[in-house]
Amino acid sequence: MSRMKIERKCEILEKKQLGDAIYMVLGVGDIVSTSDTRPGQFVHIKCGHSRLLRRPISICEWTGSRDGDTLAIVFEVRGEGTAWLARREAGDFLDVLGPLGNGFTIQDGPYLLVGGGIGVPPMLGCAGAAGGSSTAILGFRSKDKAILLDRFASDCANCLVATDDGSLGYHGFVDALVRQELGKERHYQGVLACGPKPMLKSVAKVAEEFGVPCQVSMEERMGCGVGACLVCACDMADGSRKHVCKDGPVFDSKEVDWDA
Amino acid sequence: MPDVNLSVNLAGVTLKNPVVVASGTFGFGREYSQFYDLGELGGICAKGLTLHPREGNPAPRIAETPMGILNSVGLQNPGVDAFIGEELPFLRRFDTKVIANISGNTPEEYGIMCEKLSAAGVDMIEVNISCPNVKAGGLAYGTRPKLAAEVTEVAKRHAGSTPVMVKLSPNVTDITEIARAAADAGADALSLINTIRGMRIDVNTRRPVLKMNTGGLSGPAVLPVAVRMVWEVAQAVDIPILGMGGVAKGEDAAQLMLAGASAVAVGTALFADPFTPLKVRDSLAEIAGKQGLSAVSGLTGGVKPW
Numbered sequence: 001m002s003r004m005k006i007e008r009k010c011e012i013l014e015k016k017q018l019g020d021a022i023y024m025v026l027g028v029g030d031i032v033s034t035s036d037t038r039p040g041q042f043v044h045i046k047c048g049h050s051r052l053l054r055r056p057i058s059i060c061e062w063t064g065s066r067d068g069d070t071l072a073i074v075f076e077v078r079g080e081g082t083a084w085l086a087r088r089e090a091g092d093f094l095d096v097l098g099p100l101g102n103g104f105t106i107q108d109g110p111y112l113l114v115g116g117g118i119g120v121p122p123m124l125g126c127a128g129a130a131g132g133s134s135t136a137i138l139g140f141r142s143k144d145k146a147i148l149l150d151r152f153a154s155d156c157a158n159c160l161v162a163t164d165d166g167s168l169g170y171h172g173f174v175d176a177l178v179r180q181e182l183g184k185e186r187h188y189q190g191v192l193a194c195g196p197k198p199m200l201k202s203v204a205k206v207a208e209e210f211g212v213p214c215q216v217s218m219e220e221r222m223g224c225g226v227g228a229c230l231v232c233a234c235d236m237a238d239g240s241r242k243h244v245c246k247d248g249p250v251f252d253s254k255e256v257d258w259d260a
Numbered sequence: 261m262p263d264v265n266l267s268v269n270l271a272g273v274t275l276k277n278p279v280v281v282a283s284g285t286f287g288f289g290r291e292y293s294q295f296y297d298l299g300e301l302g303g304i305c306a307k308g309l310t311l312h313p314r315e316g317n318p319a320p321r322i323a324e325t326p327m328g329i330l331n332s333v334g335l336q337n338p339g340v341d342a343f344i345g346e347e348l349p350f351l352r353r354f355d356t357k358v359i360a361n362i363s364g365n366t367p368e369e370y371g372i373m374c375e376k377l378s379a380a381g382v383d384m385i386e387v388n389i390s391c392p393n394v395k396a397g398g399l400a401y402g403t404r405p406k407l408a409a410e411v412t413e414v415a416k417r418h419a420g421s422t423p424v425m426v427k428l429s430p431n432v433t434d435i436t437e438i439a440r441a442a443a444d445a446g447a448d449a450l451s452l453i454n455t456i457r458g459m460r461i462d463v464n465t466r467r468p469v470l471k472m473n474t475g476g477l478s479g480p481a482v483l484p485v486a487v488r489m490v491w492e493v494a495q496a497v498d499i500p501i502l503g504m505g506g507v508a509k510g511e512d513a514a515q516l517m518l519a520g521a522s523a524v525a526v527g528t529a530l531f532a533d534p535f536t537p538l539k540v541r542d543s544l545a546e547i548a549g550k551q552g553l554s555a556v557s558g559l560t561g562g563v564k565p566w
Contacts, residue, residue, distance in 0.1 A: 005534075007295070007533070046533075050327065051324060052328065052329055052480070052529075052532050053322070053324050053329060053531055053532070054531065081324075097534075220320065221319065221320045221321070221323070221469075223329070223331070224285070224291070224530065224534075225531075226291040226292070226294070226534075227290075228286050228287035228291040228292060228530070229285055229287075229331070229333070229531060230284075230287070230336050231319070231320075231321040231322035231333055232319065232322075233316060233318065233319040233321055233333075233336070234319070235318065239315070241315045241316060241318075241336060246291070260318070
């Protein structure tokens with residue numbers, strides 16, 4: 001049987017604004033050291049008593065230590081739940097379920113790490129897991145929305161940025177930079193991507209053209225977060241419907257039905 | 261806590277405690293078995309089965325509403341044979357009652373599934389005639405007394421000695437009509453309520469949040485409806501009732517039991533707190549104890565209407 005799942009109260013150790021997003025470090029006891037934590041997994045956080053559904057938030061990075069493990073999360077205010085979460089301060093406690101889901105499968109790098117907007121933070125965990133030799137390609141709407149650039153610069157061999165309005169780095173979408181990188185001689189183990197679905201679709205297409213394996217982190221409205229309620233359906237290329245929380249959130253890009 | 265007997269009888273099946281988990285919220289138990297021993301539960305209503313596998317509806321399938329959620333899963337399941345072959349043996353590892361939940365497109369399909377499940381040795385069969393999220397069968401059977409009776413009869417005829425519990429829809433004018441029809445057709449128990457049809461619209465996009473436009477409402481928002489309907493049905497029929505709809509704490513469960521339920525199911529509350537069924541069980545025992553009852557079953561039907 002797999003490891004026991006954990007639900008516990010976790011203290012917010014640190015909170016800061018990161019562009020439009022909020023960065024929080026949670027004290028999570030021994031969650032990291034007693035679970036099989038992988039980049040791309042998420043935690044399911046209760047956002048007040050009046051909201052019945054937890055909110056799934058991707059794990060950005062984590063540490064394991066004798067004084068207590070920590071998890072860092074980064075989220076944007078999307079609705080009432082995340083607005084409630086954004087009002088919590090350091091010292092407050094959160095009801096956390098996790099880590100949940102299947103993360104990225106990472107062996108020795110280098111990988112091409114592709115993040116878009118709020119899909120950028122989970123790629124930082126990938127950068128660490130891949131051993132520092134990877135290339136990050138990060139997409140933002142504009143320069144003032146760009147986050148974690150210094151961290152990626154130090155955890156990756158190379159960090160490229162694209163903005164929709166050209167205010168920082170390449171003017172355009174990340175898939176053009178993916179094409180440029182994959183066109184070089186460098187041998188990438190694979191492409192790992194997290195971001196909006198149209199971005200994932202175009203990145204998956206480029207990776208397939210170059211014959212490079214591609215893993216994508218999908219998003220869907222969730223219920224239980226553990227695979228019991230079956231609401232977070234993701235249409236697969238073979239006509240089946242898998243579930244983002246349990247089968248994903250990370251899928252092989254060739255498994256996904258991109259036209260659904 | 262005083263020593264309160266927790267066991268209850270539901271249509272001849274002894275549940276070690278009155279708290280079961282509601283179909284569709286607990287899968288086939290595998291996920292929540294990672295949180296606690298499923299043997300702590302009175303019973304498990306397994307995810308709704310159909311004769312053939314179904315992939316269900318497109319996402320989004322869930323929307324949050326004031327003290328509730330809407331879902332439109334659409335009976336995604338691996339089919340009755342896969343349940344018997346792969347899921348039932350797993351559930352049998354736990355000391356709890358297994359209640360299979362079935363939906364058919366035709367009365368014949370209900371019959372075939374009952375035969376298979378009875379032969380496989382489930383403890384009870386919950387006949388779903390109230391799913392709001394499928395086009396064929398489902399809700400259609402649950403809103404017409406004659407069809408409800410027909411499905412119940414066919415199910416009973418094919419279920420052998422396995423008790424048949426018919427799950428009722430609240431999406432009707434008079435639930436006692438359907439309840440009587442099912443009871444007269446031989447149902448051993450009734451479970452209610454299934455979800456209430458609802459809709460949520462994203463004002464900015466003007467799109468319904470659910471891809472199917474409408475879905476079924478559950479959660480604390482529906483508790484008073486469930487209590488009222490259990491109360492009405494309890495007065496209309498003589499068969500036991502599994503009450504459900506919005507149970508999140510012991511007091512909610514006690515209300516349903518006082519209204520006439522012999523046992524209760526916890527569903528949506530699991531999503532916020534996987535341990536809800538165990539907390540409801542303990543709290544129910546405490547409530548019964550405080551009221552001087554030696555058994556939690558003493559709550560059933562104890563409401564004192566004005």
